Amino acid sequence: MARTDRLMRLMDALRRLPVPVTAMRLAAETGVSPRQLYRDIATLRAGGALIDGEAGVGYRLTEDPALPPQSFSRLEIEALVLAVGELRQTGDAALEDAGRSALARIIATLADDQSRQAMHTVLRSFRSPPARVEPPVDMALLRRACWEELALDVSYRDLKGWVTEREVWPLGISYSDGTLMVLVWCCLRQDWRVFHAKGIENARLSGRSFRPRRVALLRDYAARRAASGPPAKA
Amino acid sequence: MARTDRLMRLMDALRRLPVPVTAMRLAAETGVSPRQLYRDIATLRAGGALIDGEAGVGYRLTEDPALPPQSFSRLEIEALVLAVGELRQTGDAALEDAGRSALARIIATLADDQSRQAMHTVLRSFRSPPARVEPPVDMALLRRACWEELALDVSYRDLKGWVTEREVWPLGISYSDGTLMVLVWCCLRQDWRVFHAKGIENARLSGRSFRPRRVALLRDYAARRAASGPPAKA
């Protein structure tokens, strides 16, 4: 891949050399004819690089959206920003903070200062108003149980209002349509169930850990759902 | 740059598709003959990618050298998974794909194999059922206008049903409470407005680009909102 490599070196030269830098100089730097240099510049521009060229002066690298191989595309960052913003709706503050923190770290790895600052600004601007709801249940406990594969004893009030006591193996937390949900293997029904978090009135560690492993159970669940449609709603 | 682009898509496919994945599948995914797929795999390997291929089984992406190692906490990863899952609700397929792709890349950088595979399983298990709504408006156009700072002429139907024609400067896309929203500077009202995406009945580039820059406008918006509460709803 001689060409791709050369384009990388071109970008590097644009960043490194004192501005303005002439096409002739860049051509020498990358070992290519002036004509080809112009073509390479065109390629970079087509790829999103903002290279300012002025007749009689030279080139200036205005912005470096180093999208390709290394970093994230602009759309990907935008998607993550939007997605993390939605976490507020879950009412789970720890989760939201974690999302913001992860996102901040991702943004910090962006190549150039300018897009980094731009994304930070966007991130701050779109902070949605409080409007947060109380987490219906101890999400931290649920998460810990998922990760450490610990069985839980829960009191669960289903959508009809009936309360039952069960041992469940929590597999994951999901959020959709404004509702926090927990996927569990229900030892009472010997089947998968999706509990609404607000229905979990009491949850405590049973002291037992469950087997098979969480990942294996999830795989089974995914396979079964693929075979027979969505599961019953507990 | 067809080839380089295709190699990127190949990497993405390797990260995204359930393992193991056959060469035939990857060839179809990248629109290339099986023979060429083998050549592309060889190219990626030459570039440092650790792709494990086994006869009779398929390919497995072992490690992703394209990213600096980043360490995320388990909770952070969980938050991102949950957040990205919610993107489906926006009805914007491009956005959702970008989110999944970014997430797959992040997960690929996780230190140990075990949590990586666990997250992949979780990611796949929780794929929510289709249930997708049509994007109410050309989101790609809106995004492009935001990024390239291009003014738009829109027909907007507000919540009372009144339709107006305006020139707006789109600043960003937001999603909350099940509704896609677009923050704009409205040239008609000379003020910020938050448009509901479904109310934008027609949007086309006016041919003008706007100043001040998007980031500066967003900063102003954030500052003003901090001073005087949320903006009017157009």
Next chain:
DNA sequence: CGCCTGCTGACAGTTTGTGTCAGCATGGCC
């Protein structure tokens, strides 16, 4: 064994990349 799959070589056709030459447009200088 038969099948699926990864993997490699060879060949031809096509595409792409490249250098050379020519010319136009623009900004700065005298």
Next chain:
DNA sequence: GGCCATGCTGACACAAACTGTCAGCAGGCG
């Protein structure tokens, strides 16, 4: 204005790279 340096584009021919087709080998799995 003339002049020069420089960005930029088109045309053309040659070279290099890429790609599909065909063929064959090897390893896992039932």
